Amino acid sequence: MxxxxxxxxxxxKDDDAATLPGLGMRGLVRSVRTPEFAxxxxxxxxxxxxxxxxxxxxxxxFRWTVxxxxxxxxxxxxxxxxxxxxxLDLDAGRDFETQVVVKTNVVDVLRSEVARPSWDRExxxxxxxxxxxxxxxxxxxxxxGIIRVLVEARTPLSILTKGTLLRRDLSMLAEASEHVxxxxxxxxxxxxxxxxxxxxxxxxxxxARLDLIRAVREAGLPCGVMVAPVLPxxxxxxxxxxxxxxxxxxxxxxxxxxxxLHLRGPVKPLFLDWLATHRPDLVARYRSLYGDGxxxxxxxxxxxxxxxxxxxxxxxxxRGGGHRFTSDGPDQEGAYPxxxxxxxSTPRPQAGHQPTAPPILxxxxx
Numbered sequence: 001m002x003x004x005x006x007x008x009x010x011x012x013k014d015d016d017a018a019t020l021p022g023l024g025m026r027g028l029v030r031s032v033r034t035p036e037f038a039x040x041x042x043x044x045x046x047x048x049x050x051x052x053x054x055x056x057x058x059x060x061x062f063r064w065t066v067x068x069x070x071x072x073x074x075x076x077x078x079x080x081x082x083x084x085x086x087x088l089d090l091d092a093g094r095d096f097e098t099q100v101v102v103k104t105n106v107v108d109v110l111r112s113e114v115a116r117p118s119w120d121r122e123x124x125x126x127x128x129x130x131x132x133x134x135x136x137x138x139x140x141x142x143x144x145g146i147i148r149v150l151v152e153a154r155t156p157l158s159i160l161t162k163g164t165l166l167r168r169d170l171s172m173l174a175e176a177s178e179h180v181x182x183x184x185x186x187x188x189x190x191x192x193x194x195x196x197x198x199x200x201x202x203x204x205x206x207x208a209r210l211d212l213i214r215a216v217r218e219a220g221l222p223c224g225v226m227v228a229p230v231l232p233x234x235x236x237x238x239x240x241x242x243x244x245x246x247x248x249x250x251x252x253x254x255x256x257x258x259x260x261l262h263l264r265g266p267v268k269p270l271f272l273d274w275l276a277t278h279r280p281d282l283v284a285r286y287r288s289l290y291g292d293g294x295x296x297x298x299x300x301x302x303x304x305x306x307x308x309x310x311x312x313x314x315x316x317x318x319r320g321g322g323h324r325f326t327s328d329g330p331d332q333e334g335a336y337p338x339x340x341x342x343x344x345s346t347p348r349p350q351a352g353h354q355p356t357a358p359p360i361l362x363x364x365x366x
Contacts, residue, residue, distance in 0.1 A: 034139075040073060040098050040248060041226065042136065047103035050110035051124070053262055054297040061341050062123040062158065066110060068142040070101035072130040073161060074202040077274045078229055081129050083265040093112070093265040097202070100136055114153035123156040123342055127185070133163025133200070143169055151176045156342040158183035163213045164204045170219040177221060184216050185340030186253075187226045189243040190235055210251045217252035220234075222339030225253045225317075229261035232289060232296065233282055236260075242311050255316035257336025258308040260301060264294040326336035 038303055052065045063186040064163060075097040082092035090099050093203045103109075113119065126132045132143055147169060157164065157180065159173075166184075176182055190196040196206055204212070214222040225248050230236050241258070254314050263271055268290065275283050287295060296304075312318050318338055 009054060036139070037073070037135070040100060042098065042139075042349065043101045044104045045101055047109055048107050049113065050106045051113050055067050058127075062125045062338065064122055064124045065127055065128045065342075066106070066124055066132075066146060067105045067129045068132055068146070069134065069136060071096050072134050072202075073100065074099060074131055074134055074137060074200060076200045078199065078231075078261060078263070078267060080262060080264060080267065081243065082267050082270065084129065085264070086109070093270055101167055102140060103142075104140070106142055107149060110146060110302075110362055113153060114149060119153065119155075121153065121155045123158060123181075124150055125158045125160070126290070127158075127160035129146075131161050131163055132159065133165040135162040135163075135165075137163065137165055144172060147172055147176055150181050154180055156181040156183075158185065158341050160185040160187065160202070162203045162209065164208050167212060167215050169237050170215060170221070174219045174221060181342030182221060183336075183339060183341040184221050185224045185226060185337065186213055186216070186303055187228065188213075188244070188248065189226075189228055189230070191240060191247065192235075199274075206247075210247055211255055213248065213251040217254075222254045223252065224255040224257070224337030224340030226259070226337065226340070228257065228259040230258060230304060231261050232300065233285060234279070236297045236307070238311075239354070241308060245311050245315045245317060248323070249317055253317060253339075255340070256312055256315075257335055257337040258312065260296045260304050262294050262296075262344065263290055268294070291317065323352045 027047060028188065029044045029046060032042045033040065050066050054060055054063050070088070071090075072079065072081065079096070082096045085092055085096040085099070087099070088099075095213075114121075126143075126146065132146075137143055147157070157176075159182075166186075173182055173184070187210055188206055190199060191206050193205050193207070196203070205351060213223050213225065226242075227248070229245060231243075235241075236335070245256060245359065261271075272283060272286060275286060289300065291297075295301075309319075
């Protein structure tokens with residue numbers, strides 16, 4: 001996951017890595033290139049913190065996240081997290097895909113943080129920014145340690161990923177679920193493999209992710225699926241959505257959320273450049289649809305939701321498309337699908353803070 005939502009590097013502009021590599025990146029130990037990751041540079045840093053606190057005003061069903069990496073080799077054209085690299089004076093395009101910051105001490109720092117008497121054992125979400133199971137995890141193997149530390153601290157956890165490397169840790173997660181609530185989410189946005197590889201060149205194929213969903217369910221774990229982002233005129237056809245949801249149901253998904261494409265900040269020109277190369281016939285239509293904003297208009301959101309709701313119900317993947325409707329129209333954000341969040345994940349309201357939405361509401365996260 002990863003994901004396409006805005007949880008949330010905005011609160012981490014002064015985090016452990018705040019300047020250009022080679023120009024005094026705080027905590028930088030070394031920069032590494034290996035033949036196994038051609039064209040990729042890993043900037044290994046000593047992090048000051050592992051837990052990131054979600055802003056109190058957020059209606060997300062968790063208050064804490066852990067992100068072992070900044071930048072992502074999945075290279076999803078539409079990725080919401082791309083602008084966060086600009087906080088490092090790196091660009092949201094190729095730098096995001098090839099200059100990956102690695103928090104080498106993330107497990108040890110997390111262990112210290114959750115051992116504090118003040119730790120309330122609230123849910124910790126992984127995969128809310130860049131994917132914790134991107135290929136670099138195969139090199140650094142942070143996740144087993146992170147999972148172990150959270151379980152030892154009796155802390156519920158959730159994981160959102162596109163990475164099939166998750167299979168490596170399924171037995172550990174199944175055992176963890178006997179001690180703490182565990183939620184698993186897999187992102188599958190595109191069913192057509194050729195289109196998927198053009199949009200997400202560093203990710204496993206749709207078939208591989210369907211197999212991952214089966215493996216998660218066979219391990220006795222829940223698995224919600226984020227069908228996001230849906231791309232206007234590319235993946236929003238009724239037949240395409242119906243076929244993809246049928247495949248998810250057959251694989252055993254416990255729920256699905258379907259949400260449209262968001263194009264925030266520098267992601268919009270990057271995506272329009274991609275369209276100009278792959279589907280030049282759609283450039284003008286996208287410019288008209290999105291205008292000067294980041295979101296599709298409410299009319300499109302409602303249209304998509306009305307198309308999706310009966311399909312989601314048909315395949316028994318939930319009650320609808322994932323949007324919340326108010327008197328002002330459809331909310332541009334969405335809901336986590338059933339199974340992707342631990343059952344006890346609702347955070348305790350903070351003093352003086354009144355929740356403004358149901359606890360499952362989230363910003364669109366891919």
